[in-house]
Amino acid sequence: MPRIDVWCELQCPDCRTALADLALLRDRFGDELVVELRHFPLEKHKHAHIAAQAAEEARAQGALWPYVEAVLVRVEDLAKAKGAAAERLLVEIARSVGLDADELESALIDGRHIFQVDADEAEGAAIGVKGTPTYEVAGRLLDGSKDQTGLREKIEELLAASPDA
Template identity: 30%
Template sequence: MTGETKALIGISLVTFLIFIGGIVMLNRKNTVVLEPQNIDPTVLIREDSHLLQAEDERVMLVEFADFQCSFCASAHPIISQLLLTYPDKLSFVARHFPLSQYQHSMLSAEAAEAAGDQGKFWEMYDLIYTHQADWESASNDEARAIFVSFAEQLELNLEQFNTALDNHTFRDKVLRDAADGNAAGVTGTPAFFVDGVRFTGSLQNLVTLIEARINTTEEVVENEN
């Protein structure tokens, strides 16, 4: 995996593993955290989706998220730590799912895409989430100024960045992500898919599931060798 993953902020995790036949059952209210569904894989990952590709992939995690969603911001450091812990095993795709109740959902997504157009999507992604408290309650002009300051910090071409925001160059891409999320049954954020299967449960349960699948797959590979 590229050095982009290391740019994501990590926190410590404490996890426990229980893995049964691809479906993880937890003692907490007997929660089933994987819901097998017939989901068209093309709506989960597009050719131009933002992907952190593991060299020896064991698990593919797809997230539909809204930068202004507080739950998404809480998930960000946890996903970041997973990527740092399993850089060669865990692949990650970030998709947009802007929610109508948030004022800056679309602007923040377009800012991330405008940065991505200059090769800095993941760096902007990290800044937007990490500094959510600085812009979530700001006016439109203030929020935009903050995103422009991030672009300046990342040494982007500011004229190109601002033009993309002015012209809503990447709005159609963001809306396509949202349409794909709707097609996959997403109704809120964050929404996670593990190896193409919808996950429901706590973030701790998500970590448990991913680590279980990575470790189980590694055991199978070792036995085959």
Template identity: 30%
Template sequence: MKVLATVLFTVLLALRASAQRGVFIGVDDDPMLGSPDAKVLMIEFGDYQCPSCRMFWKEIEPRLKKDYIDTGKVKLVFRDFPLTTHPEAVLAAMAVNCARDQNKYWEYHDKVFREQYNKGDDVIRLKPADLKKWAKDIKMDPAAFDRCLDSEKYKDEVMKDKMEGEAAGVQGTPTFFINGRVMGGAQQYPEYKKLIDELLR
């Protein structure tokens, strides 16, 4: 127990230090939600089977969208960080990236989180058949989507995101970089608001 407490304390210190000095994270060709000219860039390293990521999507992201993204103040980028403890996280991340090919990235991103949210708070197992059905539900070309997913077209892209996250000190999900300032774990809305308002001054 003492060892675990020491490890957690060390991680918190590292995150605090990173938050104070800022960390540069690139976004390469990742899809962006919001205006490219927004002053604040918010990067989420997330996992599609992560209950805390799901909670952020359901409870926090809509408020951020209303207050900051839709008003042109914040742009949001989701980067994949599939945890090894979540067996279908890589599969789900590849599926969402496949939706990019049909200009349905954010719609499918929302669909994957919504379907899991409707099933409860725990880690929800994801099957290829589920992911393919959800693609049909939002009117994607099913044959093209299935080919993309079955071929693992975006696996390298997903793992590249994870490697870059690890290089920046990401250890769990969700982890946020807000203009380089680190926020680890799902926080309450006022915590995000406080930092964003500070960066907008």
């Protein structure tokens, strides 16, 4: 089964732009394509780590991608949020996509998903991820953090040539 690991950061405008390419890839490859979100919070984005934790709670509640897409649509709002306002925004977004917002808020308070986010970040750094979005396809890293031109086509080529496809 074809697979893409997407190293993403939920305060990253480039990751929001990447959603269109991911939608086109899903259209082309259908339900056979596995798109796995991997977290790579960047230091320059102060709410990225907590947003990643919120996304992990959304995954636990069965709505990872709707939540991720809703957060990325509001990336500017998240960037402007100060202090607890960022958490309130993440909880509000959870509510808007039908998640148990109280449970998401509890997850942010008790930190139950910190280790998963930290593990993703460490693995990304170990394999050479430097920015977001970065795609891992058929054992190759494709960095979309500076320019996404032609990336979808390259991903399609790699997926088509992959023995798992």
